[in-house]
Amino acid sequence: MDPKDKRSFKLAIVADYFINPARYKDLPLNSAVYDVLRDLGYGILKMPEAGYPPEKAAEYLIPVMDQAEEYIKRGYQVIAVGLKEIQDGGIHYSLIREEASRRGINPPRLLLLSTSENLNDRSFITQKVSVPL
Amino acid sequence: MVRKVVFLANCLLNQNAKVAQFAFYPGIVYPVVDLLRSRGYEVEQLPCPELTFMGVNRWWQTKDQYDTPGYRKHCRALAKSTADLVEYYKRQGCKVYLVGLDGSPSSGVRLTGRNPAWGGRPYATIEQYQVVEGKGVWIEELEAELARRGLSFDGETGVPMDVPGFRMEDAVKELEKFFE
Numbered sequence: 001m002d003p004k005d006k007r008s009f010k011l012a013i014v015a016d017y018f019i020n021p022a023r024y025k026d027l028p029l030n031s032a033v034y035d036v037l038r039d040l041g042y043g044i045l046k047m048p049e050a051g052y053p054p055e056k057a058a059e060y061l062i063p064v065m066d067q068a069e070e071y072i073k074r075g076y077q078v079i080a081v082g083l084k085e086i087q088d089g090g091i092h093y094s095l096i097r098e099e100a101s102r103r104g105i106n107p108p109r110l111l112l113l114s115t116s117e118n119l120n121d122r123s124f125i126t127q128k129v130s131v132p133l
Numbered sequence: 134m135v136r137k138v139v140f141l142a143n144c145l146l147n148q149n150a151k152v153a154q155f156a157f158y159p160g161i162v163y164p165v166v167d168l169l170r171s172r173g174y175e176v177e178q179l180p181c182p183e184l185t186f187m188g189v190n191r192w193w194q195t196k197d198q199y200d201t202p203g204y205r206k207h208c209r210a211l212a213k214s215t216a217d218l219v220e221y222y223k224r225q226g227c228k229v230y231l232v233g234l235d236g237s238p239s240s241g242v243r244l245t246g247r248n249p250a251w252g253g254r255p256y257a258t259i260e261q262y263q264v265v266e267g268k269g270v271w272i273e274e275l276e277a278e279l280a281r282r283g284l285s286f287d288g289e290t291g292v293p294m295d296v297p298g299f300r301m302e303d304a305v306k307e308l309e310k311f312f313e
Binding site for chain 1: 147149177214221
């Protein structure tokens with residue numbers, strides 16, 4: 001790739017909670033996850049909010065997986081970052097796994113965080129995100 | 134208080150989607166996204182029709198080259214799930230905005246890129262890429278789908294990252310003014 005091009009070749013399919021935490025009244029308002037992904041240079045593929053109707057979310061997932069499949073095929077790293085306290089991690093990971101299987105690709109590595117962990121600890125989040133694939 | 138939701142061009146959250154030589158950040162275009170989040174805007178992401186149609190290793194192309202029945206059909210298919218999400222927020226009484234990628238042949242909102250002579254053996258210089266007023270193919274099809282549903286964005290603008298001479302400082306000031 002041209003040296004002028006700064007892309008990281010790293011992507012994260014991310015639960016809406018980590019981008020828009022104020023939507024989730026029962027969950028902590030702050031976490032370091034967005035900041036860490038930003039600062040580590042991850043590109044985001046954002047999933048819809050947890051309350052979005054499941055059948056619509058399944059349709060929304062198809063172009064997300066089209067993008068993920070293309071990136072994986074071209075050697076980009078793709079991970080999935082969800083929260084245990086939201087159904088299916090807030091990223092419909094069971095559907096991601098099914099779609100990946102249907103497409104003959106490995107599903108993105110799942111990083112499932114929890115509110116029982118210190119989500120404000122940047123070092124902790126950085127370490128979790130940075131585990132080699 | 135009225136909720137404010139902003140739909141961002143895919144590449145403003147993920148520069149890996151950009152055509153070669155046009156990824157100016159590693160991942161998130163953080164001056165834009167951080168500004169919106171700090172002001173309480175809820176952020177959503179459009180899909181990237183160019184990536185899903187032509188792949189990440191695609192050549193540079195103009196709106197003229199993307200303006201084909203096949204690509205428009207692809208954009209219309211993508212527009213359905215995007216419009217569903219716009220409609221979901223509109224039904225909740227949210228204000229919904231669009232921030233596209235000005236200068237892009239697909240995602241331009243105020244400006245797009247043209248050159249009717251491009252085609253055949255790939256050879257291009259940035260000087261040949263003519264930035265003109267107008268919307269990209271993807272934005273045209275998305276807004277047509279919204280219009281079919283009787284919907285529209287409450288405001289729209291673009292970050293001109295595909296315009297030669299682009300300066301992020303100026304773009305952020307413009308965005309701050311737009312969202313005042």
